[in-house]
Amino acid sequence: MLRVRGLSLRYPSGKLALSDFQLTVAAGELVVVLGGNGSGKSTLLRCITRTLKPSAGEVWLGETDLCALEGEKLRRARLELAMIWQHASLVRRSSVLANVATGALGRHSTLRTMFGGLPAAELDAARGHLGEVGLADLADQRAGTLSGGQAQRVAIARSLAQRPRVLLADEPVASLDPEAAEDIMRLLQRLARSERIAVLCVLHQVELAYAYADRVIGIRGGRIAFDLPRSQVSREAVHRLYIHEAA
């Protein structure tokens, strides 16, 4: 579903942030990326979404290479690529339902959605997505009143409204307590399985990676240190990722 081939990014300063990166995430798979600070995890996600333009390489979303697209074609292709962050990034003064429904905006014409509206079918679908993340009863509440864990669930529901084939998550549990973090990881795992979404998740919590990932990718200095099924990832290999970064 998501294939990254030979992805490299060199900053104008000359620093190589990513080097010849290869990865594949299949539909229904949850892949966790581990690595120290500055190892290139978030840069990888930003290159995949094309927020950053890679120096070289390809990012295949199904049969479409995002790196070959610009402007309107890139916008359309990106509709199937959803993203969540450490902070939920919700419009705080809008309702929870309105926030979820904005995930569907890109599929509708500007004219139809210009004055803050969306088709009734999308609002119904948004209610359904809220139900999927267990927050159906909070639909009419203001997003600014939610707890961190609830807000992250709403962000996930918004990404579902996009009907994505790939979901990228950049440290989605970094600001949550352990229980809420487990909830979010369980949710991501369930959605990957039930909706057949390819999930690529950057984490700092090694234990969560061991508990929920199908595969774990370790990054060190912008390069892949290992890409293995969860059961084959040794504690020592993970430990080396962080020791190297600290040195």
Next chain:
Amino acid sequence: MSLGIADRPATRPFGGAAWRRALTTALHCVLALLGIAIVVQTLVVVEARPQDLITGVHGMADLIWRAVPPDFSKLPSAAWPTLQTVDIALFGTIVGVIIAVPLALLAAANMTPSRYAYYAARAIIGFTRAVPDLVWALLFVTAVGLGPFPGGLALGVHSVGMLGRLFAETIEQMDMAPIHALQLTGARRIQVFSHGIIPTVLPSLLGISLYRLDENIRSSLVLGFVGAGGIGFQLLTAMNLFQYQEVSLLLIIIFVVVLGAERISAALRERLA
């Protein structure tokens, strides 16, 4: 015989710290003298003569004596100019908001589509703000004649500058994370505006607009003095005709309108917060 290092005095008699203290004291003295000079020159330039104020108290008392009691029989004839005054302010604020919103989007560093649009929008905002509303009123009176319309236009143009700047600053200070999130969902520019930016900044923009309306009501009173209609024009006419009891009635109406607008605006802004 030369002195060895150990024989030299540990500190100079007038060292670096002492020099700095002396310089600071001198600088303070210069600043104090400069402050006094500024105050004195303002007194000279404005030809301040406090003694005239004391000797002129009789004239003021006579004026106030002739202004009481207010002539309430003129109340019905003051109703229309009062409504005109409020509507001049409303018209000016609405025109200002309609033009200022798109201009502010171009003038906000985090939203502008290009550097040229940014500088052009900032120039328009700066110019409309720098020219006083009274000057705009004189210009529009020349263009469209006497009456409330030039007053409304003058307040509208001046409000573009005032509102444009405050709107742009509000947009620049908003949390951009939800906006970036919306952009990444594949939403188009206008959709991001209508579903992300507007809900985020609307309460602030409404609050600023209400405050501007309150200011515009006060300004529209003054604009009447240059022929831009409303109760200000009636006040000027009454003063020129020495109708001081009518003047006092009009001043009471102005007081009620200004205070009322201020209270309503404050209450609405509090609800929006």
